Amino acid sequence: MTDTFKSLHQNELIELSRNEQTQLEKLEKLWLINYKPLERLPESNPCPLPKPKRAPRKPRKSTVTTTTTISSEKTEMQNEQYVDPTTLDDNLDIVYRINIPRLRPHWRHSSIDLQIKAYICKNNLIEPLINWELLDTVMELPLEEATNIFQRHIDEMLKTA
Incomplete structure (x- = not known):
């Protein structure tokens, strides 16, 4: 309606008499009083306020970790490289490593190496x-x-399968 009223006031092609213009103004005022367009505006959807910036953190003190001597088995395992199993013969024995993350609070992360066929x-x-x-x-x-x-569990299950 607001656009209609504006176009009627500003349009030079439509010639309104003095009486028609006053009636149009009265109609517009009546419409504003009864319809109350300012109360019917859509609710705004404001963007959330930006989070306040934190003060810069102090650098952490460096911690010293001690390591024990690495056994020869672990050294050998570290030198091994990943091989795509699809390139290997089917009956070749390989080491299959299973990494188990800490899924329960009382567990620790561990890696289990199984000896299986390719x-x-x-x-x-x-x-x-x-x-x-x-x-x-x-x-x-x-x-x-x-x-x-x-x-043992894997070997038994594969024999029964």
């Missing part, structure tokens, strides 16, 4: 055999014992 890795036969019961059992034990139990 075709098992190619066909992804290990992942479906891992369940929560096995993980709960394995993650409570020391790494060597956990690796042995995990290896």
Whole structure:
């Protein structure tokens, strides 16, 4: 309506008599009083206020970590490189590393190395055999014992499959 009133006032092509102009002004005032267009405006959707900037943090003190002697097995494992299993022969024995993150509060991150045939890795036969019961059992034990139990479980399940 506001646009209509503006166009009628400003349009030079439509000639309104003096009486018509006064009637138009009265109509516009009546419309403003009864309709109250300012109350019907859409609610604004303001952007959220920017977060206040934090004071710069003090640099942390450096911590010294001590390391124990690395056994020869770990040194050998570090020198190994990833090999695409699809390029290997099916009956070749490979080391299949499973990284288990800290999924429960009392667990620690660990890596378990399994000895398997390449075709098992190619066909992804290990992942479906891992369940929560096995993980709960394995993650409570020391790494060597956990690796042995995990290896036995995988070997048994692959024999039955």
